Amino acid sequence: MSPDHSDDYFAEGLTEELIAAVSNIPGLRVIARTSVMRYKGTNKTIAGEVAGALQEHVLRKERTVETARSTRNPEAYVSYLRGRQFWNKRTEEDLKRAIDFFEAxxxxxxxxxxxxAGxxxxxxxxxxxxxxxxxxxxxKAGEAVRKALSLDPHLADARxxxxxxxxxYEWDWTGAKLAFREALVEIEKARELDPLSLAINTGVGHVLYLSRQYDRAIEEYRRAVELDPNFMATHVWFGRPYLEKGMFNEAISELEIAVRLSGESTLALAMLGHGLAAAGREDEANHILNQLKERSRSKYVPSYWIAVIYNGLKDRERVITWLRKAFEERSSWLVWSNVEPRFTWLKDDPDFVSLMEAMKFPS
Incomplete structure (x- = not known):
């Protein structure tokens, strides 16, 4: 590849595709793109050594045919790679650019x-x-995933x-369990192949946080920050275990970074507002609350995150009011509400209990 960084999307995408193909060869253990990219540019001889090791007779013996999941059109392939490049950044602008490339x-x-699937x-x-x-x-996601699975029923990303x-979204707990069961083998493989994956590590941190293992969650998030200090999602979730431990300065520091990296996204601002409120800095929390309500005049602002700020302020009535609105909006984050530590103080509140019953969580 050329030294022009505008080609990075192609180099990184090609790396991912090659890893996916080579990982099908028995006897080889391959780590994935996000782990490989940590060593990007550190040893130019590695590629040559790997190429020499993978002789054509090995590849010929184990080569698999990827039918509908792949494309033979170079322009479509490049559009896919560009889409994944922007999808990996997880900001609003980048995700919308990713959609443009996948649609192309x-x-x-x-x-x-x-x-x-992208x-x-x-x-x-x-x-x-x-x-x-x-x-x-x-x-829109559902329409796209059904099309992907009609073309390739075994595509792990789509599953x-x-x-x-x-x-x-559908709050179909049984259907979700079945779909995740089918994808679980692929996810476990991804964890093994990609020990440095930011998405996987933050996901592990999320599970640890929800299970109230705050120290372990902090270590997981800290590891993810070391891998990439500019990955916004890590910082925004990093604040949660700190808040539950009463480490307000550390939480607010992480959340301020998330606000900056996300370009003041609603989610990051709301989490910062919650942290400020929990730390007793109510004036600053109310300022963010008013900022988001003003923003809602011109764009979508989820009711769930307004509820989160009121939760930090311990305003029971308004928390319940905004959570009910979030229920009507089918907020993604309500699916964790029965195990979310921030709502523990409401677990015996009749209105909160009623809302949890309306979610029809499995016993």
Whole structure:
């Protein structure tokens, strides 16, 4: 590849595709793109050594044919790679640019399953980060994932997206369980192949936080920050275990970084507002609250995150009011509300209990 950094999307995308192909060869253990990229540019001889080791007779013996999931059109493929490049950044602007590239890919090749999966992932991410109303984003994600699976029923990316849609939007706990079960083998493989994955590490941190293992969650998030200090999602979630431990200065520091990296996204601002309120800095928390209410005049502002700030202020009535609005909006984040530590103080509140019953969580 040329030294021109504008080609990075192609180099990184090609790396990911090669890793996916080579990982199918028995006897080889391959780490994935996000782990490999940590060593980008550190040893130019490695590529030559690997190429020499993978002789054609080995590849010929174990080569697999990727039918509809791939494309033979170079333009569609490049559009897919550009889409994944922007999808990995997880900001509103970048996710919308990712959608443009994935749509360009399927316009060129209408049978490109992986591009449809990319579309589903992008809309699901917009909904999960509540950068787009769930009632707008998830149906688009669902349409794309159904198309991807019609072309390739075994595509892991699409199976995972299907599980997320059923869990976070349809609140179909049984359907989600079945879809995730089908994807679980691939996810476990991804964890093994990609020990330095930011998405996987932050996901592990999320589970540890929800299970109230705050010290372990902090260590997981700290590891993710060391891998990439500019990955916004890590910082915004890093604040949560600090808040639960009463480490307000540390939490606010992480959340201020998240606000800056996200360009003052609603989610990051709301988390900062919650942290400021919990730290007793109510005037600053109310300033953010008013800022978000003003923003709601011109764009979608999720009710869930307004509730989160009121939760920090311990305003029971307004928390319940805004959570009910979030229920009507089918907020992705309500699916964790029965185990979310920040709501523990409400667990015996009749109105909160009623809302949890309306979610019809499995016993």
């Amino acid at each position: 890919g399927v316009k060129i090749d209408a049978d490109y399953a992986k591009a449809y 579309l589903a992932d992008s809309y699901a991410a917009l909904a999960l980060l509540e950068l787009m109303a769930p009632t707008e984003a998830y149906p 995972t997206s299907l599980g997320l849609i059923r869990f976070q």
